[in-house]
Amino acid sequence: MAEELHRLGLHDLHVARGGKIVPFAGYEMPVQYAPGVMKEHLHTRSAAGLFDVSHMGQVILRPRGTYEATALAFEAMMPVDVLGVAVGRQRYGLFTNETGGILDDLMFANRGNHLFVVVNAACKAQDIAHLQAHLAVTTEVIPVTDRALLALQGPLAEAVLARLVPGVVAMRFMDSLVLSWQGSELWISRSGYTGEDGFEISIPNAQAETFATALLEQPEVMLIGLGARDSLRLEAGLCLYGHDIDKTTSPVEAGLTWAIQKARREGGARAGGFPGEDRIMYELANGPDRKRVGLRPEGRAPMREGTALFAPDATPLGSVTSGGFGPSIEAPIAMGYVAAAFAALGAALMGDVRGKHLPVAVTELPFQPTTYKR
Amino acid sequence: MKYTEDHEWLRIEGDLIVVGITEHAATQLGDVVFVELPEVETMVAAGDEVVVIESVKAASDISAPVDGEIVAVNDALVDTPALVNEDPTGAAWFFKIKVDDLSVLDQFMDEDEYNDLIG
Numbered sequence: 249m250a251e252e253l254h255r256l257g258l259h260d261l262h263v264a265r266g267g268k269i270v271p272f273a274g275y276e277m278p279v280q281y282a283p284g285v286m287k288e289h290l291h292t293r294s295a296a297g298l299f300d301v302s303h304m305g306q307v308i309l310r311p312r313g314t315y316e317a318t319a320l321a322f323e324a325m326m327p328v329d330v331l332g333v334a335v336g337r338q339r340y341g342l343f344t345n346e347t348g349g350i351l352d353d354l355m356f357a358n359r360g361n362h363l364f365v366v367v368n369a370a371c372k373a374q375d376i377a378h379l380q381a382h383l384a385v386t387t388e389v390i391p392v393t394d395r396a397l398l399a400l401q402g403p404l405a406e407a408v409l410a411r412l413v414p415g416v417v418a419m420r421f422m423d424s425l426v427l428s429w430q431g432s433e434l435w436i437s438r439s440g441y442t443g444e445d446g447f448e449i450s451i452p453n454a455q456a457e458t459f460a461t462a463l464l465e466q467p468e469v470m471l472i473g474l475g476a477r478d479s480l481r482l483e484a485g486l487c488l489y490g491h492d493i494d495k496t497t498s499p500v501e502a503g504l505t506w507a508i509q510k511a512r513r514e515g516g517a518r519a520g521g522f523p524g525e526d527r528i529m530y531e532l533a534n535g536p537d538r539k540r541v542g543l544r545p546e547g548r549a550p551m552r553e554g555t556a557l558f559a560p561d562a563t564p565l566g567s568v569t570s571g572g573f574g575p576s577i578e579a580p581i582a583m584g585y586v587a588a589a590f591a592a593l594g595a596a597l598m599g600d601v602r603g604k605h606l607p608v609a610v611t612e613l614p615f616q617p618t619t620y621k622r
Numbered sequence: 623m624k625y626t627e628d629h630e631w632l633r634i635e636g637d638l639i640v641v642g643i644t645e646h647a648a649t650q651l652g653d654v655v656f657v658e659l660p661e662v663e664t665m666v667a668a669g670d671e672v673v674v675i676e677s678v679k680a681a682s683d684i685s686a687p688v689d690g691e692i693v694a695v696n697d698a699l700v701d702t703p704a705l706v707n708e709d710p711t712g713a714a715w716f717f718k719i720k721v722d723d724l725s726v727l728d729q730f731m732d733e734d735e736y737n738d739l740i741g
Contacts, residue, residue, distance in 0.1 A: 279679075280652070284652050284678075285678040285679060287653075289678075475652075475678065479678060548655070548700075549658065549676070550656060550676050552681065572679075573655040573676070573678050575653075575678065602674065
């Protein structure tokens with residue numbers, strides 16, 4: 249297991265700016281900087297936070313034949329409408345397995361004559377192999393290894409980024425554009441994983457440090473570590489692969505049915521035809537046995553991942569898959585899976601914290617309202 | 623002031639020992655969001671986990687440094703856990719423990735020794 253950790257292209261910048269480095273998904277990653285998780289989190293919600301997410305996998309799917317053939321082959325890997333994504337638009341996707349579980353979640357964009365895909369760091373190698381296995385005939389699967397990926401998130405992200413790249417002002421949520429900055433090509437999408445308006449920017453490694461430094465010179469921008477990235481996405485009710493979703497959880501159980509467009513459902517133009525179709529179609533029609541829910545512990549004690557959840561009569565119901573303290577909510581928050589009969593909003597459950605059963609209520613997700621610019 | 627290897631500070635107050643965590647420990651923990659204190663009048667043995675501290679990042683414990691009786695706890699920390707980061711060696715004491723013999727403190731580090739430990 250003592251595999252060597254990869255280093256981010258901007259490693260020296262993180263260290264020079266006080267980043268505390270920890271191993272994560274095979275990378276040495278900054279978990280926080282001097283201000284700490286709480287201040288970094290709140291700064292992202294009130295101004296703009298810069299995240300280095302270069303550990304994530306960037307992949308180009310270049311059609312050998314038509315774009316449509318590639319889109320259809322890609323579509324066969326997930327219960328998502330790929331063909332219907334317009335040029336310059338991005339969509340959330342999920343690779344499913346034969347039993348309807350989730351192999352990874354991802355973002356993909358239609359870039360006219362090809363697709364651009366971003367996958368999770370921990371799943372990157374298996375995702376690329378999975379793509380190659382399914383798309384070989386129609387598509388060249390090209391891992392992008394010479395680019396950094398930065399996320400600029402928060403209410404002032406647009407104003408800040410527009411000083412460097414004016415074209416971003418015209419973008420709306422989930423647009424994906426190629427723009428230029430000082431002669432280098434930026435692949436920009438208006439998206440992120442914090443619940444805030446913001447952008448994800450793919451930039452050649454050679455220019456990444458200059459670009460990141462230029463952003464950090466803007467007074468509104470603070471560098472943000474993985475710690476705050478996690479609390480921000482939890483408040484936004486977003487799933488973290490390997491925790492809130494995995495090979496055993498279906499998209500329906502996970503409450504990700506919004507990611508399954510009409511075209512792929514019963515009666516749709518291209519209904520079914522994805523791995524795990526039987527279970528996913530069944531659960532769409534009949535409801536799943538268990539559901540991912542938002543959870544608000546009544547007391548101040550956080551209920552962290554693994555906390556067992558019970559009905560008031562002590563019947564086991566499931567467990568917490570992500571939990572902690574929400575700096576913007578100013579209270580502990582969590583997500584987890586419970587038996588469907590106990591998943592209604594307001595359901596009063598108990599969570600086992602250090603041997604004590606403490607009250608926790610099923611709550612609406614997200615905890616923090618999203619501010620996407622639609 | 624004395625210090626433990628678990629980054630607690632120990633201060634004598636009359637016949638009691640006041641226990642808190644060091645500035646170094648508070649910084650390492652990060653923003654504290656939850657504190658659970660022991661009941662007063664609890665008899666504890668050295669090494670017993672008596673306080674739970676949760677930061678945004680993770681949960682950790684504070685152990686009783688010596689055998690004795692918990693005679694007071696700092697309830698202000700329950701309402702304002704952030705005191706642990708703001709004033710770890712002052713307002714954010716955790717509990718006071720009554721011991722038979724204050725010489726038990728001799729085994730712990732003084733300030734210079736503790737500063738060597740944290741480098």
